[in-house]
Amino acid sequence: MMLNIQNIVAEFSSWVWGIPLLILLIGGGLYLFIYSGLVPFRYMGHAFAILRGKYDKHDSPGDLSHYEALSSAIAATVGMGNISGVAIAIATGGPGAIFWMWVSAFVGMATKFFTCTLAIMYRGKDEEGNAKGGPMYVITEGLGKKWKPLAVFFSIAGLFGTLPAFQANQLTQTLVDVFKVNATNDFTAKLLLGFSIAIITAIVIFGGIKRIGSVAGKLVPVMVVVYLLTVVTILVLKIDNVPSIFKLIFTDAFSGNAVLGGALGTLIITGVKRAAFSNEAGIGTAPMMHGTAKTKEPVREGLVAMLGPAIDTLLVCTLTALAILASGIWQGFEGNGISLTLAAFDAVLPYNMGSVILTFCVLIFAFSTLFTYSFYGYSCLTFLTNLKVGKYYNYIYILVIVIASVIKLDFVINLMDSAYALMAIPTVISTLILAPKVKKAAKEYFTKLKTENF
Template sequence: MLTQLQDSIIQFSGWVWGIPLLILLIGGGLFLFLYSGLVPFRYMRHAVAVLRGKYDKHDSPGDLSHYEALSSAIAATVGMGNISGVAIAIAEGGPGAIFWMWLSAFVGMATKFFTCTLSVMYRGKDEEGNAKGGPMYVITEGLGNRWKPLAIFFAVAGLVGTLPAFQANQLTQTLVDVVGISPENTATSKLVFGIVIALITGTVIFGGIKRIGKVAGKLVPLMVVLYLLTVLSILMLRIGEVPEIIQLIFTDAFSGKAVLGGALGTLIITGVKRAAFSNEAGLGTAPMMHGTAKTNEPVREGLVAMLGPAIDTLLVCTLTALAILASGIWQGFDGNGISLTLKAFDSVLPYNLGSIIICICVLIFAFSTLFTYSFYGFSCLSYLFGKRIGAYYNWIYIVTIVIASTIKLKFVISLIDSAYALMAIPTMVSTLLLAPRVRRAAKDYFSRLKSNFEAV
């Protein structure tokens, strides 16, 4: 029975990530990219100023500063999707999948600008009057109650999509690979690791969004710097191969030769899926976090959110991909996910430094993601049944960590991919319908900014 369920979910994942969803995510994102007139992209310096706290006002509604909101959102994206997800993209789609991840990131920046501007523009409130954001509130507050079934659809899909299955699965796999546990003891060891991970995660997530924001604000800079220094070291050691690798990414992107069956469409879908897993643009998770930002200016938070895919996919994922491809291990490697990344790093760095550093990075990445995702699931359950019932989500979350630590990677990926696909539908539909309101708000905000008036 369980095997049949797993097979059904794997088949559904392959079906739902078809051409219609590809058109909605990439086509919709490209429309938003062009519809914005590229205006937000011209204000990247201003976005950094907002992020640094220049415009912070402590009496503004919300729970997190701009920096804490972006750090928490990045904590969810700069994680296992960058270390393990990129390896999966290369294993399934070859080097060309990275090109389609890049394309998704560019349009994803525009998508995040629109979705996260809307998340502040149409915030809801819980029973205690606290500001809440996310596609479910954007739909009901922006489109009206007659669209509420679409909001419920998102929240239900979000309960599955924000489960910690992938992070827990790959974190325990990393520990097993690095420690060198024998095959006969692997299952028991994963279970033990899962219980320990669940206990550590619980100490943070039961403290609520403010504690999550503060922890993420400290972890994110540390993990990004450590990881980037490691990857840059690998690239320096293989610097002569980098130009050829970059050329391979572009040529393979349009050949599809690395994909089973040689299907270019499959290659594109692989890249888009892994980019969606990496930066979450268009899925609706990040707006839930950015919707809690302390601000009265929706456009400001949209600008800050736009930095996410640039940091996550264009920078971190690219460097990870170059490091894996430079190692040469990816060709003919009998494995996937984190195991490929570990092998690639160890093949270049001496004394197993690759495994040690990756293990440290994975611990930081995975825990930061685990902390943040709990808030997303809590938000979805609270929207459906109220904050009192939503509080029980953290217990479900903790149990899921233990279970996910012991199941197969392919099933985990298919489960999360399926939920992400379903989440993208209401998120993108509502964003496209409300896009004119964002453009009007952006025009007003940038006009005031140019006039040197303080945006209120």
């Protein structure tokens, strides 16, 4: 029975991530990139000023500051997708998949600007009057009640796409690999780890969005700095290999030689899927977090959100990929995901320091993602039902952590990929329809910025 479900999910994932979705996600993002006139990209400095709190106003509607909103969104994106997801991309698509992750990230920055600006423009409210954001509210508030089926479609897909399965699975696998658990005790060890992870996660997520934002704001800077210093050390030790690695990424990106069957289309899809899982641009999760930001200026939050894919994919994912490729261990490695990243780090750093440091990073990355994803699923369920029912979501979320810690990685990846694909459809469609509203708001905002001190 379980085998049949795994096969069905695998076949559906392969089918849904076909050319039509690729055109919608990358084509839609490219259209927004061009349609923006690159104006948002010219205000990157202003985006950092907003992030530093220069324009924060405590009486603005919302729950989180600009910094907390971005930190929480990054906590969800700069996670296992950057460590394990990149390894999966290389193992299944070869070095060329990284190039297509870069392409997806560049267009994803424009997508994030539009989707997260809309998340503030068309916020909804729950029964208690709290500001709520996300594609489901953008659809119902921006496009009208007749479009509600599309919002419901997103929310149902979101209930699956925001489950903690991938993070819990790869976190337990990391600890099992590092501590070299005997194969006969593998299931028991993972189950016990799953329970432990669930308890720690519960302590944070039952405190609500404000506690999640506060914890994420403290964890994100630490985890990014420690991880980047480690990866840079690996690259310094393998500096002679770096130029050839960049050449390999670019040449392989258009040959597809590293992909089974040598299909370029498969290679592109691999890169786009892993980038989507990494930075979530166009998927619709980040707008739920950015939609809670304390601001009356939608464009400001769009500018802050635009920094996400740059930090996540262009910086962190790239460094992970370079470290794995520089180690040389990726060729012929019998394994996938976090196991490949661990082996790559240990192959370069002495005395198994790679495993120790990476384990520390994985713990912070995975937990920060686990904390944040609970809010996304909660938001989807409360939209579909109400606050009273939504409060039970965290119990389901905790249970899934335990289950996911002992199931196969391939099933988890296919389930998440399928849900992400379904979430992207309503998110991108609604964003493309409402894009003129964002462009008009951006024009007015940047005009005021030049002429007024506000």
